[in-house]
Amino acid sequence: MVNIPVPSSLEIQEFLQYLWLERGLSKNTRDAYQQDLLIFREWLHDQDTTTNK
Structure with a gap:
């Protein structure tokens, strides 16, 4: 499995x-991007935690 770094809040x-x-x-578009990126970051973090057990 490829180890993908989890983006920081600052990077987002x-x-x-x-x-x-x-x-x-627009602000609405940026807000939508932010929500999607935070969900993706959480998923990446969960994947990293799962593979490092």
């Missing part, structure tokens, strides 16, 4: 800021 916030500054995405 920097990506969301990029979406706002560079891409001009």
Whole structure:
């Protein structure tokens, strides 16, 4: 299995800021991205925890 690093909160916030500054995405779109990224980050963390047992 490939070991994928779990993104930090700072990395997610920097990506969301990029979406706002560079891409001009709306707040609703950025909020949706944030929600999806946090769910994905939690899933990655769970996968990492499961494989390291």
